[in-house]
Amino acid sequence: MTRAEEWFALDLVENFPPLGENIDFYYDGPEAFLAHVFFGIEVTREVVAAYVADISGQPIEGGLDWRGVLSFLDRCLRAGDRAVGTVIGTSFLFQLPTPGQAGHGIVDELDGELARLFEVVRPNG
Numbered sequence: 811m812t813r814a815e816e817w818f819a820l821d822l823v824e825n826f827p828p829l830g831e832n833i834d835f836y837y838d839g840p841e842a843f844l845a846h847v848f849f850g851i852e853v854t855r856e857v858v859a860a861y862v863a864d865i866s867g868q869p870i871e872g873g874l875d876w877r878g879v880l881s882f883l884d885r886c887l888r889a890g891d892r893a894v895g896t897v898i899g900t901s902f903l904f905q906l907p908t909p910g911q912a913g914h915g916i917v918d919e920l921d922g923e924l925a926r927l928f929e930v931v932r933p934n935g
Contacts, residue, residue: 815845818886818894822853825882828874829856849901853879858906858913865915876916880924887923898924899931909935 823830829852836848860874883902886894903924907914917935920928 814891814893815897816843818891818897819843819845819848822879822882826874826879828872829853829879845897846901849897850905854902854905857902858916861916861919862913877919880919880921884922884924887927895927899927903928904931906932 819833819836823833832852833848836844836852838844856874857876857879860870860876860879863870863873864876883898887898903920906917906928914935917928917932
């Protein structure tokens, strides 16, 4: 874990508070934030759930702005921090639903650097 990964996660939950409800569970001591675990378990699941609720016409009131999260992640990728890019690629994009799974349509919503990196980490969709 790098400090960049921790600051990235904290910036994400500051901008999207629903993602921060369980963030404290992802600290393994005061100096060890488990960014990959947080994104792989918490962030991906919540973003996909918000997407599925939205496309089914049943968005959760006060719920997560999944489009905003995707835009945020794209901006972070463009900023160019390698550690942050690794978290996004391996612990978010790689964990998105595969073809045939509920929520896979979210991959069609990826844009810019996020779409480019998805093609690298999951070339077969």
